[in-house]
Amino acid sequence: MMENHEPHYTENVQEHLQQVQRLLDGHALMESMTHQPELPQSHELGRARHLDELREKLGTLHPADIACILEALPIEPRLLVWELVKAERDGEILIEVSDAVRESLIASMSRNELVEAAERLDTDEIADLAPDLPQAVMRDVFKSLSVEEREQLRAAMSYAEDAVGALMDFDMVTIREDVTLEVVSRYLRRFDELPDHTDQLFVVDRDDRLKGVLPLNLLLVNEPETEVVALMIVDTITLHPDDKAEQAAQAFERYDLVSAPVVDEEGKLVGRVTVNTVVDFIRAESESDVLNLAGLREEEDIFASVWKSAKNRWLWLALNLCTAFFASRVIGGFENTIEKFVALATLMPIVAGIAGNSANQTTTIIIRALALGQITPANARRLIAKEFAIAALNGLVWGGVAGLFAYMLYKSVPLGLVMTSAMLLNLLLGALVGIMIPLLMQRFGRDPAIGSSVMLTAVTDSGGFFIFLGLATIFLIR
Amino acid sequence: MMENHEPHYTENVQEHLQQVQRLLDGHALMESMTHQPELPQSHELGRARHLDELREKLGTLHPADIACILEALPIEPRLLVWELVKAERDGEILIEVSDAVRESLIASMSRNELVEAAERLDTDEIADLAPDLPQAVMRDVFKSLSVEEREQLRAAMSYAEDAVGALMDFDMVTIREDVTLEVVSRYLRRFDELPDHTDQLFVVDRDDRLKGVLPLNLLLVNEPETEVVALMIVDTITLHPDDKAEQAAQAFERYDLVSAPVVDEEGKLVGRVTVNTVVDFIRAESESDVLNLAGLREEEDIFASVWKSAKNRWLWLALNLCTAFFASRVIGGFENTIEKFVALATLMPIVAGIAGNSANQTTTIIIRALALGQITPANARRLIAKEFAIAALNGLVWGGVAGLFAYMLYKSVPLGLVMTSAMLLNLLLGALVGIMIPLLMQRFGRDPAIGSSVMLTAVTDSGGFFIFLGLATIFLIR
Numbered sequence A, B: 001m002m003e004n005h006e007p008h009y010t011e012n013v014q015e016h017l018q019q020v021q022r023l024l025d026g027h028a029l030m031e032s033m034t035h036q037p038e039l040p041q042s043h044e045l046g047r048a049r050h051l052d053e054l055r056e057k058l059g060t061l062h063p064a065d066i067a068c069i070l071e072a073l074p075i076e077p078r079l080l081v082w083e084l085v086k087a088e089r090d091g092e093i094l095i096e097v098s099d100a101v102r103e104s105l106i107a108s109m110s111r112n113e114l115v116e117a118a119e120r121l122d123t124d125e126i127a128d129l130a131p132d133l134p135q136a137v138m139r140d141v142f143k144s145l146s147v148e149e150r151e152q153l154r155a156a157m158s159y160a161e162d163a164v165g166a167l168m169d170f171d172m173v174t175i176r177e178d179v180t181l182e183v184v185s186r187y188l189r190r191f192d193e194l195p196d197h198t199d200q201l202f203v204v205d206r207d208d209r210l211k212g213v214l215p216l217n218l219l220l221v222n223e224p225e226t227e228v229v230a231l232m233i234v235d236t237i238t239l240h241p242d243d244k245a246e247q248a249a250q251a252f253e254r255y256d257l258v259s260a261p262v263v264d265e266e267g268k269l270v271g272r273v274t275v276n277t278v279v280d281f282i283r284a285e286s287e288s289d290v291l292n293l294a295g296l297r298e299e300e301d302i303f304a305s306v307w308k309s310a311k312n313r314w315l316w317l318a319l320n321l322c323t324a325f326f327a328s329r330v331i332g333g334f335e336n337t338i339e340k341f342v343a344l345a346t347l348m349p350i351v352a353g354i355a356g357n358s359a360n361q362t363t364t365i366i367i368r369a370l371a372l373g374q375i376t377p378a379n380a381r382r383l384i385a386k387e388f389a390i391a392a393l394n395g396l397v398w399g400g401v402a403g404l405f406a407y408m409l410y411k412s413v414p415l416g417l418v419m420t421s422a423m424l425l426n427l428l429l430g431a432l433v434g435i436m437i438p439l440l441m442q443r444f445g446r447d448p449a450i451g452s453s454v455m456l457t458a459v460t461d462s463g464g465f466f467i468f469l470g471l472a473t474i475f476l477i478r
Helices: A012-035 A042-061 A064-070 A076-083 A088-097 A098-107 A111-119 A123-132 A135-144 A146-156 A182-191 A217-220 A245-253 A275-292 A306-332 A335-340 A342-369 A377-410 A413-443 A452-477 B013-034 B042-059 B062-069 B075-084 B087-096 B099-107 B111-119 B123-132 B133-144 B147-158 B181-188 B216-221 B245-255 B277-293 B306-332 B335-340 B343-369 B377-410 B412-441 B452-475
Strands: A200-204 A209-215 A257-261 A270-273 B200-203 B209-217 B259-261 B269-274
Touching: A012 A064, A012 A076, A012 B259, A042 A076, A064 A076, A064 A088, A064 B245, A064 B259, A076 A098, A088 A098, A088 A111, A088 A123, A088 A377, A088 B147, A098 B412, A111 B111, A111 B133, A123 A146, A135 B042, A135 B123, A135 B269, A146 A257, A182 A217, A182 B216, A200 A217, A200 A270, A209 A217, A209 A257, A217 B181, A217 B216, A217 B277, A245 A257, A245 B062, A245 B200, A270 A275, A275 B245, A275 B277, A306 A335, A306 A452, A306 B277, A306 B343, A335 A342, A342 A413, A342 A452, A342 B306, A342 B335, A342 B343, A377 A413, A377 B306, A413 A452, A452 B075, A452 B343, B013 B042, B013 B062, B013 B075, B013 B200, B013 B245, B042 B075, B062 B075, B062 B087, B062 B099, B075 B099, B075 B123, B075 B269, B087 B111, B087 B123, B123 B147, B181 B216, B200 B216, B200 B269, B209 B259, B245 B259, B245 B277, B306 B335, B306 B452, B335 B412, B335 B452, B343 B377, B343 B452, B377 B412, B412 B452
Parallel strands: none
Antiparallel strands: A200 A209, A257 A270, B200 B209, B259 B269
16 A cells, blocks of 8 residues: 655644644743753753654645744744755745745745755746845756756746736646547556646647647546547637736636646647636735735735834825825815814814715725726716715715704704715715726726725815815805 | 537637627617617517527627626616526526626526526535525425435535535545546546546545545556555545635645545535635635725625615715714814814824824734734734834824924924824824724634724724824813
8 A cells, every 4th residue: 555645734724833833932941941051961852852843743734834834933933943844845835935924034045945945846936936036046046947947937937927927837738639548548647647737638739739628527538449639628718828817817717717728829838827826816816905905015924023014004104194184284274264163173074084985985896897897888887877876875864964963063054054065075076086096097007906095085085174164164154 | 520519718708798788789779769660670670680699699608708797787788688598507607696696687587487597506506596596496496306415405505604515516426445446437437527626536435434535637647457545645635514614715725726525523525615616715705805894795786776785885884974973072072172273173184094094004914814824822912012013113203294294384393292192192002903903803703804994993083083182182272
């Protein structure tokens, strides 16, 4: 019976993390004790024992789990654990960790260690690491590759980060169309193993042009004497290296793909995309959406220095401070009005705030519809009309409630009416910018999810103060 | 050569959408013309021609593409297109469309049509549709199932929406461990086709207990006389139907899985989860995160009525209005102060706004770290200290800038100092609640991503006004 050396799988990596932390704590305790010189040598042994246990533990873990654990450890124990990981696994782990943590690991490695780690990877993986590696390391790695691999690496590094080419790998199994399944089976048996995520074989001609695909599924259920050409699927999805990765991801989702061929303009097979890469891409995209909404420029290593984390957050705070200064000056223009009727100062944040929330809802709906390709010239007008109608309805309902609130507090009917009208107008303004900002950003080829919200708030804040205080100046102050 | 009747794949569904819209426009034009009674009969034909063309076009499309198109059409043309779709494809399309749009399609179908559509689906798919189907339809469907299928349907419907059981299907191919690969291959050849996403066969004993898995990969590269037991992988990830779906999704991501077996407490194989379901789950989760951040309770059919969409957004606006009212009363408590020093009214939104943004960044980081399992008792304190340090740094930097701004405008050093201190204190308050809210929500078993932001804003707004106006009352007014 064959022994199985696959690392352990686990559904919950937290248990492993806690075990590692216990071993690290034990080690740290020993460490602190051995600083007292009078202690006997047995402590040295105890200290080593903890590290041995930790090394053993790490040996049983899947690289992806080690990556999770490294991300959840502060810098110092992280580098201790990283030291204990077997050198031959360094590469696969570097591929798995987040960009921020990868930086901290790479910084701790020597040039030789890095070259050795990179050399164990596939060319598409080296391309993923490349931006983080020192130039000297990349030069050494490049020298160690075969001509074909160099070509692949150069190709993989040449594509934009959001292009299909950046998701592509080169582990295709190709066959010819004029052979029988029997021949294909014999050919496959010469492999030690098939590349991961091989759910189909790619049928190519002499010039590497893609003729079709043969799902393993069909290979398995059909008779060995059948010819490939009789079974292969011709009308399959083919990607192009310069296509948008997001579009490829949507195709994987819609058609439930496991792998898809990538062909160049001449129809030649240049690589394939597999579902695991797509899953990582989707997760990364959705995370960066959430981070961008909060104005975080990039993923943070949660244990990075205060300084580094603060810098990640500054651009956003600075932008918001600018719009807040501007809104402040709008209020400043109405100081005389506020002096005469100080109630206005208590009510004005309500007008600005609710319109900001409502506009944000509109923008979210529009951005999502844009991403799903649901907005066409034919239906854009209808959508815009609908968002205005909702804003008007909300303006009347919540503006009415707010007007009543203002009336009950200050016993002034005109104040209540000014409040209601200001809410209504500001919600309509919010709807307008909530629609226009993402549409314009899309038109100018920018990602509508980035930065929409700071512009929105700028408009609904300043606009809200202006509308409310302006109406009040006209109708309440004489 | 075999003909291939697979529907067309496309990387970009927008082209199809636009073609469908053109045909619909042509049809609508004809329609409006035939309302004029004097027109000759040839228009009747023209009208039918557009519909025929449309029907033909739809016939060539993949169900998932039709689903996209239905989602991008206003109600009326949507139902027209739905009419033209061949009845036998209704089921697969209903599975693909979003919940909101599914509702509109189901409302247009008769009981018989629904029963017929549901009967063509797998039991796990029927379970997905079940919440949207009328009870009478479900009764009819249930009656039409075999005993085994009824059992499966009952099981599938019994799991919580966020449990692995809800992602599971029942299309497993099982084999025994004491047979040779030759026998397995012969067994597979008796299938017309293997279930989608079959990348491994499940090895079970007489009692259906899972013994291991045999990847097709190994089946293909090894010699036919090898026994299954010698190749099967024993240490594989197994899911349980009551596990959290999110955890299973993370396992799929970490280990790059295509399928995984689901076993019950006794180790019996009850189903499997495949990567396409996981991809849909991840996408749905990330979308609902973004929607929840904007306070949208559920996905909106962008063509739903104004009334329906408004209701989806109301809870959020109402909550925010309440917190805004409260903040307004906080300001109201300082009316005397503001009357004496109206500059305060212009500056107070800055204090509240920037702290809100900064607290939001903190919460986003904490929620993400919680989701990735990076926060353990061992490192929580360190993280909290770090967020406070960042808030203090930001408070000094941006508070300093804002204090300078206040000083330059109003030529008052005390005002500048009050501004800076208020910013600093409010940013620290923001960090405190930005950390505590998600941690407490997690502790009480709630999703920390939902509703955090409304609580945050409530604290940073009211707190900011109170701190700033309070300090001003103490130090500026005499």
